[in-house]
Amino acid sequence: MSIQKSYNLTQIKVFELLKTRKFGLTGKEVTARQKKYGQNSLPEGHRASRLILLLNQFKSSLVYILLGAAGISLLLESFVDMYVILSAVIVNVIVGYVQESRAMKAMEKLRRIVQFQALVVRNGEEKNINVKDLVPGDIVVLEPGYKIPADIRFFDTVNLRINEARLTGESHPVTKTTKPLTGDLVLADRTNMGFMGTVVVGGSGRGVVCQTGTETELGQIAQMIKDTKEEKTPLQERLSSLSKLLGGMILLICLFIFAFGYFAGHGFLEMFTTSVAIAVAAIPEGLAVAVTVILAIGMQRILKHKALVRKLVAAETLGSTTVICTDKTGTLTEGEMKVVRVITNNQDFETHEDKFRTHLKETGASFIKALEIGVLCNDAHIENEYSDIKDWVIFGNPTEKALILAGSQVGLNRSNLEKVTPRIDTVPFTSERKFMMTLHHDKKDNKVIYLKGAPEKVLEMSDSIDVDGKIEKLTPAKLEKLKKRYELLSNKGLRIIALAYRSRAIDFTKMIESPGLYEQFVFVGFMGIKDPLRKETKETIDLCKKSGIKIVMITGDHKLTAQAIANELGLPAKAENVLEGAEMSKMNNTQLQERVKKISVYARVTPKDKLRIVDAWQAIGEVVAMTGDGVNDAPALRAADIGVAVGSGTDIAKETASLIILDDNFKTIVEAVRQGRVVFDNIRKVVLYLLSDSFSEVIMISVSLLLGFPLPLLAAQILWINLVTDGFPDIALTLEPPEKAVMEEPPIRRDEPIVNNEMKILIGVISLVTGLVTLGLFYFFYKATDDLDLARTIAFVSVGIDSLLYVFSCRSLRTSIFKKNPFSNIYLII
Numbered sequence: 001m002s003i004q005k006s007y008n009l010t011q012i013k014v015f016e017l018l019k020t021r022k023f024g025l026t027g028k029e030v031t032a033r034q035k036k037y038g039q040n041s042l043p044e045g046h047r048a049s050r051l052i053l054l055l056n057q058f059k060s061s062l063v064y065i066l067l068g069a070a071g072i073s074l075l076l077e078s079f080v081d082m083y084v085i086l087s088a089v090i091v092n093v094i095v096g097y098v099q100e101s102r103a104m105k106a107m108e109k110l111r112r113i114v115q116f117q118a119l120v121v122r123n124g125e126e127k128n129i130n131v132k133d134l135v136p137g138d139i140v141v142l143e144p145g146y147k148i149p150a151d152i153r154f155f156d157t158v159n160l161r162i163n164e165a166r167l168t169g170e171s172h173p174v175t176k177t178t179k180p181l182t183g184d185l186v187l188a189d190r191t192n193m194g195f196m197g198t199v200v201v202g203g204s205g206r207g208v209v210c211q212t213g214t215e216t217e218l219g220q221i222a223q224m225i226k227d228t229k230e231e232k233t234p235l236q237e238r239l240s241s242l243s244k245l246l247g248g249m250i251l252l253i254c255l256f257i258f259a260f261g262y263f264a265g266h267g268f269l270e271m272f273t274t275s276v277a278i279a280v281a282a283i284p285e286g287l288a289v290a291v292t293v294i295l296a297i298g299m300q301r302i303l304k305h306k307a308l309v310r311k312l313v314a315a316e317t318l319g320s321t322t323v324i325c326t327d328k329t330g331t332l333t334e335g336e337m338k339v340v341r342v343i344t345n346n347q348d349f350e351t352h353e354d355k356f357r358t359h360l361k362e363t364g365a366s367f368i369k370a371l372e373i374g375v376l377c378n379d380a381h382i383e384n385e386y387s388d389i390k391d392w393v394i395f396g397n398p399t400e401k402a403l404i405l406a407g408s409q410v411g412l413n414r415s416n417l418e419k420v421t422p423r424i425d426t427v428p429f430t431s432e433r434k435f436m437m438t439l440h441h442d443k444k445d446n447k448v449i450y451l452k453g454a455p456e457k458v459l460e461m462s463d464s465i466d467v468d469g470k471i472e473k474l475t476p477a478k479l480e481k482l483k484k485r486y487e488l489l490s491n492k493g494l495r496i497i498a499l500a501y502r503s504r505a506i507d508f509t510k511m512i513e514s515p516g517l518y519e520q521f522v523f524v525g526f527m528g529i530k531d532p533l534r535k536e537t538k539e540t541i542d543l544c545k546k547s548g549i550k551i552v553m554i555t556g557d558h559k560l561t562a563q564a565i566a567n568e569l570g571l572p573a574k575a576e577n578v579l580e581g582a583e584m585s586k587m588n589n590t591q592l593q594e595r596v597k598k599i600s601v602y603a604r605v606t607p608k609d610k611l612r613i614v615d616a617w618q619a620i621g622e623v624v625a626m627t628g629d630g631v632n633d634a635p636a637l638r639a640a641d642i643g644v645a646v647g648s649g650t651d652i653a654k655e656t657a658s659l660i661i662l663d664d665n666f667k668t669i670v671e672a673v674r675q676g677r678v679v680f681d682n683i684r685k686v687v688l689y690l691l692s693d694s695f696s697e698v699i700m701i702s703v704s705l706l707l708g709f710p711l712p713l714l715a716a717q718i719l720w721i722n723l724v725t726d727g728f729p730d731i732a733l734t735l736e737p738p739e740k741a742v743m744e745e746p747p748i749r750r751d752e753p754i755v756n757n758e759m760k761i762l763i764g765v766i767s768l769v770t771g772l773v774t775l776g777l778f779y780f781f782y783k784a785t786d787d788l789d790l791a792r793t794i795a796f797v798s799v800g801i802d803s804l805l806y807v808f809s810c811r812s813l814r815t816s817i818f819k820k821n822p823f824s825n826i827y828l829i830i
């Protein structure tokens with residue numbers, strides 16, 4: 001049933017061929033079509049198979065060296081050495097394989113979590129569904145910031161603009177229409193069609209799904225689905241070059257050991273296998289993989305706290321975050337807004353739950369008018385309008401949800417109101433505009449505009465005031481009084497929405513051409529909306545203070561509202577700490593950089609201002625996390641060191657961000673930062689362990705050769721120790737649980753070396769002490785008993801055991817081994 005060239009067809013024909021209608025498919029039809037067409041998804045890119053992953057483990061210089069040594073042992077008929085060397089190869093390969101496939105699996109699982117939603121009309125009701133469940137014939141509603149979920153033919157567009165760069169390479173948005181087009185057209189010219197994967201950047205529209213899944217244009221372009229390879233993170237780079245450098249050094253030392261021992265009279269095979277064994281034991285081959293694993297485990301732990309790291313590098317940068325710039329609404333607050341105050345010219349209602357009803361008899365016409373405008377000039381939609389109000393599922397902007405609910409308390413319902421005053425056109429709310437307008441036919445078939453928005457905007461557009469149905473002039477004195485009233489409410493932390501209307505209206509297109517006509521509105525009233533703070537926000541902000549992270553609140557709300565909320569949160573909120581968007585736009589970048597440190601609250605800003613805030617902080621050397629949800633937030637999210645999209649945000653914000661907080665909660669960002677710090681901590685622990693463990697054998701053998709002792713360890717013993725002490729404890733250390741103290745320290749500097757001076761000293765001292773003490777033990781027993789095998793056994797056991805004990809002290813670089821619960825990392829015990 002999916003149809004070709006629907007751009008040539010009329011809307012009616014398209015509906016007919018797809019056997020659908022504007023109010024959507026029925027449940028039965030959807031089920032039947034889902035069976036027939038399958039899921040609306042693209043095939044996943046190729047992932048490395050298990051076999052390839054396993055074979056890749058053999059591609060390492062270490063394995064080549066070992067295999068060479070095994071070959072030579074075979075030639076020289078030294079079978080025990082050969083077996084031990086081969087087991088070393090096998091164990092190395094298995095450990096590498098297990099580690100890498102764990103990391104890979106973890107990351108794949110994470111990728112699958114982001115599920116995109118589509119807003120559809122089915123059975124006459126709008127609802128959000130998983131994009132995968134879309135079928136041909138579905139009616140899709142489009143809003144800015146969302147990706148088009150399938151190939152669709154538009155039948156209704158209002159200034160709908162779509163970025164099709166992903167398909168056509170053209171980065172300029174295309175304005176879409178609904179009329180049929182003639183001829184055989186290339187993608188870019190099919191202006192009445194929308195294609196899967198392209199992004200709505202403005203306006204709104206509705207379309208009918210013509211193709212899904214692999215049938216779509218995107219599905220047919222193979223290159224779109226090829227796997228994107230994750231680039232190495234700076235830490236991974238740094239550590240793989242560190243292990244290469246160390247590897248080279250160790251190889252040189254081993255060459256020296258071999259030559260020196262051979263010329264000092266030791267046998268060729270003995271010296272050869274010994275130096276190979278030392279090389280294998282000392283080269284920290286596990287380092288690079290351990291880092292990947294720690295990052296992947298970090299990502300999994302972050303996910304447990306409801307945040308999704310989209311790029312491995314973010315797991316690492318998180319720990320260095322010094323500034324978190326966060327939206328207020330929904331992130332610091334619950335985003336569950338409620339109208340608690342309605343003020344008109346001569347009435348002031350403080351409301352609780354359904355108190356409206358009880359006061360209804362006393363309310364004037366302006367009061368009802370205000371609520372009516374709130375309901376009509378509103379884009380939120382109720383999924384189950386005919387259910388009980390308390391069960392309503394409302395989608396859309398939280399402010400508008402609150403207005404719908406307020407209206408419902410006095411029996412105002414949009415569907416009913418629109419039967420009398422149907423909507424003709426809309427100027428949607430944007431953070432830049434700060435108001436929304438809808439054009440309606442009124443009862444007498446005149447046109448009327450309803451307006452709601454930020455109070456200063458609406459008052460600026462109004463020249464009169466509605467006094468219970470009578471229209472009076474808005475004198476400067478009255479204006480001043482109204483201003484005082486909304487400021488008083490803002491001071492209480494309420495979000496204020498002002499409502500107005502204009503009768504004898506003209507079409508919006510004409511209005512845009514003659515800006516003077518933006519005035520002449522009749523002001524009706526204010527609504528005060530409460531958005532309670534999340535319970536845990538204050539506590540989390542206190543934690544940030546302790547851990548040297550600065551918090552910056554960014555809001556489109558009024559300065560006074562923002563200040564009141566900042567005060568409640570314990571953020572600096574004096575006049576010098578607050579900057580308004582208008583004031584900011586007068587500052588140049590240098591001026592902003594000079595002030596940025598002091599400012600903890602940005603009020604009445606637009607998403608565009610966020611980019612400047614990120615830039616200013618970065619210019620003074622800070623590592624910035626920035627939250628966002630809309631299309632216009634994308635540039636700031638991209639520019640920030642950690643772009644944080646909220647789970648309820650648009651597709652485009654999620655695609656740009658490196659971290660998605662699934663529950664929208666500020667606390668989750670801070671939790672992710674904590675885990676980022678733990679990642680760095682654990683990488684350090686593994687490095688410390690692997691490096692100090694590596695050098696003790698090198699020291700022991702070199703010194704024994706220099707002093708003319710017999711070799712204190714056999715090659716097979718060295719390899720055995722390496723098997724037991726390198727691979728498994730190292731895996732266990734990657735799983736080390738977080739230490740509480742990580743959030744009591746300042747952020748990790750981005751250029752902080754992994755091996756700092758303290759660690760260098762530790763590595764040196766530990767290698768020397770263990771190397772020399774074991775050599776002393778060996779020598780003592782050898783001299784005392786004259787039994788070389790016994791002395792070697794003693795050396796073997798002590799080197800092995802000492803690493804296994806030492807690994808416990810690597811569990812913390814802060815507290816003593818005796819203060820830690822030895823059982824808190826059970827893997828290490830095993």
Ligand code: ATP
Nearest residue numbers: 327328329399429431452453454496554555556557
């Ligand atoms: P935050 O940054 O805290 O999330 P915000 O970005 O949601 O705040 P905006 O949405 O830009 O802030 O809102 C700015 C102002 O615009 C609000 O204070 C309110 O007065 C007004 N406003 C908010 N939502 C709407 C809406 N849907 N229709 C009309 N006006 C609105």
